[in-house]
Amino acid sequence: MTSRDVITLSVLLGVAVFLDVALIWGPTLASVLLSFTSWDGLSPIKPIGTRNYHAIFETYPLFWPAARHNLLWLAFLGLVATPLGLLLAVLLDKQIRFTRFYQSALFLPVVLSLAIVGFISQLVFSRDYGALNSVLGRGAHPVDWLGDPHLNIWVMMVAASWRHVGYVMILYLAGLKAVDQSLKESAAIDGANEVQTFFRVTFPTLRPVNIIVLVITVIEALRAFDIVYVVNSGRNGLELLSVLVFDNIVGEASRIGFGSALAVILFVICLGFIVVYLSRILRQEDQ
Amino acid sequence: MTAVATSVEGFRRQAPRPARLLLHAFLALVSLGWLAPLALAVYASLRPYHETAEDGYFSLPRTLTLHYYASAWRDAELTKYFLNSLLIAVPGVVLTLFLASFVAFAITRVRLRFGVPLLVLFTAGNLLPPQIIVVPLYELFKRVPLPASMSDSLTLYDSYWGVIAIHVAFQTGFCVFVLANYMRTVPYEITEAARVDGAGVWLQYWRVILPLCRPALAALGTLEFTWMYNDFLWALVLMSTGDKMPVTSALNNLRGQFFTDYNLLAAGAVIVALPTMVVFFALQRQFIAGLTLGSSKG
Numbered sequence: 001m002t003s004r005d006v007i008t009l010s011v012l013l014g015v016a017v018f019l020d021v022a023l024i025w026g027p028t029l030a031s032v033l034l035s036f037t038s039w040d041g042l043s044p045i046k047p048i049g050t051r052n053y054h055a056i057f058e059t060y061p062l063f064w065p066a067a068r069h070n071l072l073w074l075a076f077l078g079l080v081a082t083p084l085g086l087l088l089a090v091l092l093d094k095q096i097r098f099t100r101f102y103q104s105a106l107f108l109p110v111v112l113s114l115a116i117v118g119f120i121s122q123l124v125f126s127r128d129y130g131a132l133n134s135v136l137g138r139g140a141h142p143v144d145w146l147g148d149p150h151l152n153i154w155v156m157m158v159a160a161s162w163r164h165v166g167y168v169m170i171l172y173l174a175g176l177k178a179v180d181q182s183l184k185e186s187a188a189i190d191g192a193n194e195v196q197t198f199f200r201v202t203f204p205t206l207r208p209v210n211i212i213v214l215v216i217t218v219i220e221a222l223r224a225f226d227i228v229y230v231v232n233s234g235r236n237g238l239e240l241l242s243v244l245v246f247d248n249i250v251g252e253a254s255r256i257g258f259g260s261a262l263a264v265i266l267f268v269i270c271l272g273f274i275v276v277y278l279s280r281i282l283r284q285e286d287q
Numbered sequence: 288m289t290a291v292a293t294s295v296e297g298f299r300r301q302a303p304r305p306a307r308l309l310l311h312a313f314l315a316l317v318s319l320g321w322l323a324p325l326a327l328a329v330y331a332s333l334r335p336y337h338e339t340a341e342d343g344y345f346s347l348p349r350t351l352t353l354h355y356y357a358s359a360w361r362d363a364e365l366t367k368y369f370l371n372s373l374l375i376a377v378p379g380v381v382l383t384l385f386l387a388s389f390v391a392f393a394i395t396r397v398r399l400r401f402g403v404p405l406l407v408l409f410t411a412g413n414l415l416p417p418q419i420i421v422v423p424l425y426e427l428f429k430r431v432p433l434p435a436s437m438s439d440s441l442t443l444y445d446s447y448w449g450v451i452a453i454h455v456a457f458q459t460g461f462c463v464f465v466l467a468n469y470m471r472t473v474p475y476e477i478t479e480a481a482r483v484d485g486a487g488v489w490l491q492y493w494r495v496i497l498p499l500c501r502p503a504l505a506a507l508g509t510l511e512f513t514w515m516y517n518d519f520l521w522a523l524v525l526m527s528t529g530d531k532m533p534v535t536s537a538l539n540n541l542r543g544q545f546f547t548d549y550n551l552l553a554a555g556a557v558i559v560a561l562p563t564m565v566v567f568f569a570l571q572r573q574f575i576a577g578l579t580l581g582s583s584k585g
Binding site: 002005013015016022023026027030041088091094098101104106107108109111114115116119120121122129131133166171174223225230241256260264266273277281282 | 310414459535
């Protein structure tokens with residue numbers, strides 16, 4: 001390597017690493033540190049140990065509902081939306097007509113921003129004018145899909161799945177195309193029916209895609225923010241951890257230490273899955 | 288053996304008709320259900336408020352008009368906000384692809400001792416929840432001074448530079464991962480030959496590897512443009528001047544303080560969604576390739 005090569009490498013890698021460290025990893029570390037303080041953004045930073053965490057777990061009334069909603073969100077995406085995406089991918093993987101139309105229709109919501117998805121769900125689910133109440137013939141006794149705190153989280157999860165299913169479907173479809181046809185053929189010759197072939201032969205070979213889908217599902221479930229924020233700023237039954245973080249640090253409260261502690265809890269949950277994902281990359285790297 | 292169309296033989300053998308019909312019925316139903324909310328948004332945007340207020344959205348139209356599109360465009364000054372979005376997304380995509388492709392090149396082509404840690408650093412960074420970095424980033428941006436010629440707020444906060452920077456930092460992680468996967472499929476001998484001919488690192492990257500990665504770059508460019516254009520959170524947190532907001536955030540301007548005309552909002556939403564839908568229809572292949580390149584091992 002000439003000295004010119006060294007300069008090129010150091011400058012360009014340096015810029016990229018600097019951005020990543022200064023804007024992503026540095027702030028992450030800072031959040032962890034701030035979570036042990038009572039900082040409000042103005043006064044000097046005062047360390048208070050783990051008091052924020054105690055307050056969150058013991059007295060903050062919104063924390064457990066929000067955590068429950070995030071878990072529910074994760075369960076819904078993982079147990080309903082993701083399997084549906086997989087099912088559709090398997091069905092579309094058969095050589096059938098109109099497959100491009102089906103794929104495009106299912107995939108279309110993926111390009112929409114979650115903010116737009118939030119707006120559209122208001123058109124569908126609004127109590128007084130929404131299309132769903134009309135379709136169900138509930139004009140006289142309208143259901144308040146978005147206003148009822150027991151109901152609205154389910155409605156939002158359906159809206160989020162609208163996007164998630166298409167995303168998962170596309171990932172699996174690409175994975176299925178790569179599955180060795182002769183494997184399936186020999187299973188069929190051995191007398192396996194279609195369901196058996198899928199679970200015994202196809203699904204195990206989809207392992208790399210499964211991991212990606214798992215990570216995406218978890219990350220999406222924990223990041224969910226825009227969609228509920230657009231609908232009602234994430235209140236009244238739509239509390240999510242991401243919304244609580246936002247509410248505590250932006251706006252008048254400015255309880256930065258407290259908000260950071262909430263963010264750190266979110267981060268710790270994500271971390272487990274990030275590690276799983278990275279260990280897979282590293283294993284790939286070794287090969 | 289109802290629908291064993293899994294084997295190559297099976298395709299030719301044609302599964303029994305009823306099963307096929309059932310499959311089509313199911314897929315058609317799901318697809319139409321998937322399109323229905325969008326169709327509803329378009330339909331609502333074409334109808335005057337008093338009509339849908341009386342009949343609900345699920346009703347036959349008495350009048351159809353493009354009036355709301357004109358007023359959404361005018362009232363929300365969408366031209367301005369579209370330009371804002373482009374000011375963020377275009378430099379964001381270009382810079383992200385440039386930096387990410389170079390990092391991926393360095394990881395896969397130059398024998399770096401810290402290649403794998405570098406890959407981990409970037410990929411993991413992309414997976415972090417944005418909420419964990421929001422606060423310190425906000426405080427940091429408020430303290431970084433910029434000359435008046437670059438930002439009228441005189442800081443990185445409330446300037447496009449800041450929003451572009453965080454997009455680049457965040458998305459570089461994803462692109463490095465995808466591009467590194469892609470570059471591994473390019474035979475090592477190609478850069479080796481260039482090296483023997485005396486090409487330095489820059490020439491190997493710019494003249495040899497980058498042109499070969501054009502399909503991957505097109506795919507990622509499409510995807511990243513959509514993501515940056517769709518972003519809602521960063522502008523909300525890192526900008527304060529309403530006039531500088533990107534178009535996704537500006538949609539909120541169409542909400543009245545006490546009364547919201549949802550038909551107007553629907554027209555606004557359709558207009559804002561239009562660029563991403565155009566990208567989708569024109570560049571569907573690239574878009575999908577961008578998503579799947581990262582998932583199937585290169």
